[in-house]
Amino acid sequence: MxxxxxxxEFEVVRNADRCTACRVCALQCANGVHTYADGVMIxxxxxxVACHRCVALCPTRALKIVxxxxxxxxxxxxxxxxxxxxxxxxxxxxxxxxxxxxxxxxPVYWDKILINxxxxxxxPIDPLREPMETRxxxxxxxxxxxxxxxxxxxxxxxxxxELKVPILFSAMSYGSISYNAHASLAQAAAELxxxxxxxxxxxxxDFYQYGANTIVQVASGRFGVHPDYxxxxxxxxxxxxxxxxxxxxxxxxxxxxxxxxxxxxxxPQGTDAISPAPxxxxxxxxDLRQLVYSLKExxxxxxxxxxxxxAVHNIAAIASGIARSGADVIAIxxxxxxxxxxxxxxxxxxxxxxxxxxxxxxxxxxxEGIRNEVSLVIGGSVRNSADVVxxxxxxxDAVYIGTSALIALGCHLCRxxxxxxxxxxxxxQRPDLVKRLDPDVGRQRLVNLVSAWNHxxxxxxxxxxxxxxxxxxxxxxxxxxxxxxxxxxxxxxIKHAGA
Amino acid sequence: MVIDAKQYDFQALNEQIRAAEGxxxxxxxxxxxxxxxxxxxxxxxxxxxxxxxxxxxxxCATVVVNGNAQDAVGDTMNDGRIVIHGDAGDAVGYAxxxxxxxxxxxxGYRAGIHMKAYKDKxxxxxxxxxxxxxxxxxxxxxIIIVLGIDCxxxxxxxxxCGTGVHGGRIFIRAxxxxxxxxxxxxxxxxxxxxxxxxxxxxxxxxxxxxxKIPDDGKRLFVLSPNSANPYKKMYAVN
Numbered sequence: 034m035x036x037x038x039x040x041x042e043f044e045v046v047r048n049a050d051r052c053t054a055c056r057v058c059a060l061q062c063a064n065g066v067h068t069y070a071d072g073v074m075i076x077x078x079x080x081x082v083a084c085h086r087c088v089a090l091c092p093t094r095a096l097k098i099v100x101x102x103x104x105x106x107x108x109x110x111x112x113x114x115x116x117x118x119x120x121x122x123x124x125x126x127x128x129x130x131x132x133x134x135x136x137x138x139x140p141v142y143w144d145k146i147l148i149n150x151x152x153x154x155x156x157p158i159d160p161l162r163e164p165m166e167t168r169x170x171x172x173x174x175x176x177x178x179x180x181x182x183x184x185x186x187x188x189x190x191x192x193x194x195e196l197k198v199p200i201l202f203s204a205m206s207y208g209s210i211s212y213n214a215h216a217s218l219a220q221a222a223a224e225l226x227x228x229x230x231x232x233x234x235x236x237x238x239d240f241y242q243y244g245a246n247t248i249v250q251v252a253s254g255r256f257g258v259h260p261d262y263x264x265x266x267x268x269x270x271x272x273x274x275x276x277x278x279x280x281x282x283x284x285x286x287x288x289x290x291x292x293x294x295x296x297x298x299x300x301p302q303g304t305d306a307i308s309p310a311p312x313x314x315x316x317x318x319x320d321l322r323q324l325v326y327s328l329k330e331x332x333x334x335x336x337x338x339x340x341x342x343x344a345v346h347n348i349a350a351i352a353s354g355i356a357r358s359g360a361d362v363i364a365i366x367x368x369x370x371x372x373x374x375x376x377x378x379x380x381x382x383x384x385x386x387x388x389x390x391x392x393x394x395x396x397x398x399x400x401e402g403i404r405n406e407v408s409l410v411i412g413g414s415v416r417n418s419a420d421v422v423x424x425x426x427x428x429x430d431a432v433y434i435g436t437s438a439l440i441a442l443g444c445h446l447c448r449x450x451x452x453x454x455x456x457x458x459x460x461x462q463r464p465d466l467v468k469r470l471d472p473d474v475g476r477q478r479l480v481n482l483v484s485a486w487n488h489x490x491x492x493x494x495x496x497x498x499x500x501x502x503x504x505x506x507x508x509x510x511x512x513x514x515x516x517x518x519x520x521x522x523x524x525x526x527i528k529h530a531g532a
Numbered sequence: 533m534v535i536d537a538k539q540y541d542f543q544a545l546n547e548q549i550r551a552a553e554g555x556x557x558x559x560x561x562x563x564x565x566x567x568x569x570x571x572x573x574x575x576x577x578x579x580x581x582x583x584x585x586x587x588x589x590x591x592c593a594t595v596v597v598n599g600n601a602q603d604a605v606g607d608t609m610n611d612g613r614i615v616i617h618g619d620a621g622d623a624v625g626y627a628x629x630x631x632x633x634x635x636x637x638x639x640g641y642r643a644g645i646h647m648k649a650y651k652d653k654x655x656x657x658x659x660x661x662x663x664x665x666x667x668x669x670x671x672x673x674x675i676i677i678v679l680g681i682d683c684x685x686x687x688x689x690x691x692x693c694g695t696g697v698h699g700g701r702i703f704i705r706a707x708x709x710x711x712x713x714x715x716x717x718x719x720x721x722x723x724x725x726x727x728x729x730x731x732x733x734x735x736x737x738x739x740x741x742x743x744k745i746p747d748d749g750k751r752l753f754v755l756s757p758n759s760a761n762p763y764k765k766m767y768a769v770n
Contacts, residue, residue, distance in 0.1 A: 118770060127768030251608075254670075255627030255646060259610035260570040260591040299629055299648035300672040304698040307670055313642050314585075314604050314623050323565065327585045327607065330546055331570035377770045451769060 038120040040103045041078035045087075051095035058087035058096060063454040063466055084447035086456035118377070129377035132450035132460070134277060134369040134414050134436055137381050141369075142388035142521075143420045147530055149511045151498035158500050160491040166501040167487055167494075169196045169431050171268075171408040172337045172361045191361060192337045194268050196431055197226030198487045199421060199502055202479075203366075203412045203433035204250050204272065204341070206232030208285050208294045208306065209373030209450065210439075211467040212239075214459045217442060217475025219243035224480050230433075231257075233272055233283060233308060235297040241265050248339065251328065253282055254308035256298040260331060268362070269328050270339040273312070273321070276370030276413035279343030279384045283308035284374060288453045291462040318354040325359040337361035339410070344368060344390030345383075349397035355407070356398060362408045364433060365390055370413025371436040373460060374451035387413050388427065392525045395428025395507055418489035427525065428507040441482040442475050537561045542583065549576065558582075563602070568595050572612070584621075587614045590631065603640070606633045609655070615740050622664070628655040628674060632733070635659050636741045638683075641690070642666040647700055649673025658737050665690030668755070672699040677733055679705045679745060686710040693717070694755050702755040703730055705745075709753055718758035726754050 045066060054074055059067040064080040067087060081098065088096045105113050118129060151157045158165070172193035179187035202218045209232065216239075218229040223246040230248040231240075235257015240247070249266030251258050263269055274280070285294075285306035295302040315321050325338050340355045341364035342348070348365065355363050367387020372380065391411045398404040411424055412433030424432050440446065443457040450460035458470030490502070499505050513530040514522050522529055533552045537545050538560040545564050549556050554574060558567065561580030568576045572591035579598045587595045588607040600618035604626060611630040622640035625633050630653045638661035645666060647655055655674040662683045668676050671694065680688035685706040694702055694717040703726070709719055722730075730752075738744055 121768050121770060125768040128766050129770035130767040131770050253646075255608050256648075258589070258608050258627065259629060260572070260589050263570070263589065296650055299650040299653070301699045304672070306672075307696055307698070309646070309670055309696075313645055313666075313669075314607060314626055323584055323604075327566050327569055327588045327604075330543075330566040331589045333550060376767075449769075 038124070039079075039117050040101065041081065042101060043078060043081045043083050043098050044101050045076040045078050045081055046097045046099055047074060047076065048095045051093040053093055053095075055092060057090050057092065061086050061090050061456060063456050063461075063463070064452075082447040082449040082452075083445070084449070084456050085445045130374055130451055131377040131380055131448060132372060132374055133446055133448040134371045135381050136448070139368075140386065142386055142517075142525075143416070143423055145515050145517055145521075146388070146423050146525070146527065147513050147515060148419065148422055148426070148493060148497070149513070150496040155498045157498055158495040160488075160495040163495070163500060165491040165494060166503070167198055167490055169199045169502060170194065171196065171339075171410065171430055173407065174405045176405050192268075192335055194228065194337055194362075195226075196228070198483055199425060199431040199490070200225075200415075200483055200486065201227050201248070201410065201431060201433050202229035202438050203370075203435035204230035204232040204248075204270065205371075205373075205435055205439075206234030206250075206256075206283075206285070207237055207297055208232075208234040208256075208289055208462070210460055211455075211458055211462060211470065212237065212293065213467050213470040213472050213475065214439075214442060215240060216472035217470065217479060218438065219247065220472060220476040221479035221483070222246040224476065225483050227483070228267060230270060231266070234285070234294065234306075235299075236262055236265060237293065237297055250341075251324075252308050253310070253312045254298075254306065256300070256306065256308075263328065263332050263336070266336065268337045268339055269332070270341050270364065271312075271321075271324055271328070271360075272341045273315070274341065274343035274345075274366070275372065276343045276366030276368050276384055276387070277372035278375040278379045279345050279368075280310060281376070281379055282310040286374065286451060286453065289462050294462060318358055321355065321360075322358040329359070339364050341366060343370075344385050344387050344413070346385060348385070348390045349393040352394040352407075353397055353401055353403070356401075356403045357406075360407060362410060362430075363394070364410040364412065365394060366433070367411070367413035371439070372450075387411050388423075389521075389524055391424060391429055392427045396526060399507075418486035419493065421486060422490055422493045422505070423512060425502060425505050426508050426511045428509075430506065437482070438479055441478045442470060443478075533557070534559060537564055537580065540564070542566060561599075568593055571595075587612070590614065592631070600637075601635075605635075606631070606657075609633070617741065619661070624659075625655065625657040625676075628657065629653065630655050632656045632658065632736070634737055634740050635661075636743070637661045638663070640664045642669065644671065644674070644676040644702075645669040647671050647674035647676070649700060656733055658733050660737065660741065660743070662688045663690065663693075665692055666695070667693045668697060668700070668702045669694065670696040670698075671702070671757075672697075674700045675703065675730060675733070676700070677703040677705075677730055677737075679734070679737065680750060681705075681743070681746060694757075697755075697757040698759075699757060701726075704753045704755065705750045706753065707750055713755065716757055716759060717755050719753055719755050722752040722754045727752060 173191035222229040233252030244265040252272040339362040340360040368384030408430040455461040542564040557577045563583040565583035570589040571593040575594040585604045590609040592611040601620040603621035619637040624643040627646040641664035
């Protein structure tokens with residue numbers, strides 16, 4: 034018999050007193066954990082990813098998933114995970130592949146930054162009574178007044194994106210996520226007055242109707258990019274990098290290339306979709322400028338162009354280059370950003386926290402006098418409305434949310450997207466799984482989430498005595514650090530709490 | 533309509549072209565970029581040398597260049613036809629989705645990379661002379677033909693031809709394929725069926741440039757992916 038080096042990570046605990054052997058768990062689990070045999074349910078725990086689908090649907094609450102307490106001999110250096118990863122690679126010779134954002138315990142700086150509130154002077158504002166503006170415009174802003182030759186004001190503006198809330202849904206491709214997940218995001222964006230992002234997989238023809246609330250992405254694989262697609266969106270995003278996997282391209286496993294995905298991407302069904310690491314026509318800022326202008330030319334300068342990059346060591350200098358490339362918006366994705374599949378080592382070790390990247394970029398663009406030339410959108414990961422407020426106070430114009438949006442749709446962060454067996458109907462193309470996500474329910478849950486966050490943002494702004502998000506942007510006096518060293522405080526441009 | 537490019541920068545020239553009705557001839561073109569970006573339903577003739585990204589995102593328009601072209605001709609082109617009466621630079625037909633590009637002479641590096649296809653939408657790049665390295669990398673569909681006219685076998689393609697291909701075909705006319713090919717690529721002598729599928733393109737080339745394929749004893753080889761999942765085995769689910 035083959036030796037099994039890896040003990041299952043989770044245990045399926047089934048309360049026999051409650052289980053009626055109704056088999057809902059077996060029907061719901063695409064991983065095949067539960068089976069019915071001789072009048073009882075049995076579990077193959079090796080297949081469990083802790084997605085909780087069976088737990089959530091068990092009518093008698095007979096199930097729970099617990100982390101196994103099976104252990105290696107405790108070792109401060111060699112964790113169980115480190116040992117098991119070696120077993121996996123020794124067995125397969127493969128590059129370790131993971132999904133969703135970096136789960137390691139590296140610092141989360143949002144949690145070390147605190148927000149100010151007014152007390153006696155400059156009193157707080159009651160958002161229930163006073164108007165609180167959270168609308169944002171993304172795009173180049175004029176540096177000064179310009180006049181026409183006849184003396185009248187030149188009121189021409191670069192194209193702008195209007196957001197009713199400072200939150201957009203970040204790029205997740207059709208292919209990596211399902212048709213119903215895209216439908217939920219598109220409809221929610223339209224209802225909220227914001228935007229969702231097609232990701233690099235093209236735009237399904239059914240979703241052209243949401244074009245006014247769509248950002249269409251152009252990545253190195255150029256999947257689904259054609260003039261109608263570029264025209265369909267309100268803005269075009271060039272994807273240079275992704276926070277979860279800076280410096281490498283995308284790889285959508287063949288198992289997720291269904292017929293529809295094949296048509297949208299124009300690649301053979303069932304084969305792997307490869308986005309190479311670089312755009313093969315961009316090897317410099319000058320080349321990036323060429324792609325920016327080719328897209329502007331193709332859309333007659335009517336659409337803002339966003340350039341998305343991953344937060345890496347030299348991000349401030351890179352952003353400065355992008356600002357000079359003609360881009361209207363820079364999107365920066367931090368190292369906690371999600372992904373449908375990324376090599377584990379890249380996801381967990383490459384890139385820097387978005388909080389530091391944002392502060393460094395905003396400061397550099399101000400120092401160089403070009404902050405007005407671009408808007409800044411950040412993501413990866415923004416987990417709640419306080420993170421949004423902190424991001425805006427550090428200099429962001431708006432934030433992208435991806436993982437938070439998926440969680441609203443039912444994602445349980447089991448981090449198994451690459452298998453294409455998402456039991457929640459999100460990261461899968463299997464029709465029986467996709468239909469578990471009802472777009473009407475999904476839309477409502479997303480609208481609820483973002484509306485709730487927007488109310489909280491207004492509350493937090495009101496507390497600071499600020500009634501417009503414009504007055505909060507880059508307002509670092511509203512932030513203080515706790516437990517940060519002087520270098521960190523200097524990069525954030527904030528004082529320590531108490532100072 | 534005839535537009536003299538000499539007096540315009542690229543932005544002004546392209547605005548003129550967009551504003552013009554019907555067919556356009558551009559005279560004195562000297563490196564103006566993005567000509568015919570996303571254009572459809574017309575013929576644009578260019579006398580001179582257009583700049584980078586000629587006919588990017590082209591949408592069923594015809595572009596004729598009486599001269600050489602620079603980099604990124606037909607980048608992400610969707611449909612239509614580009615004819616270059618000369619040589620073209622790097623990345624010809626990058627991520628092309630449909631239509632045809634005919635180049636009388638040679639092309640630079642990375643031609644036809646990431647070309648795609650779906651059902652009857654099959655793009656084609658036809659090159660009269662030789663192609664540089666990285667030809668057809670990551671190709672997912674479509675047809676690339678390198679005719680190798682007046683070109684020795686060791687020059688007709690460069691290094692790394694077809695790395696990562698997972699669809700489409702590359703045809704190369706030579707006595708022998710002299711360059712080493714990556715493991716993802718299968719190379720065979722074209723069958724009668726293969727020849728029939730590209731005969732039209734070759735005829736079109738001859739018509740476009742009034743140039744006969746010489747009777748020099750060269751054969752047509754066809755390169756295709758030898759696995760549907762070229763990188764699949766590299767990963768271990770963690």
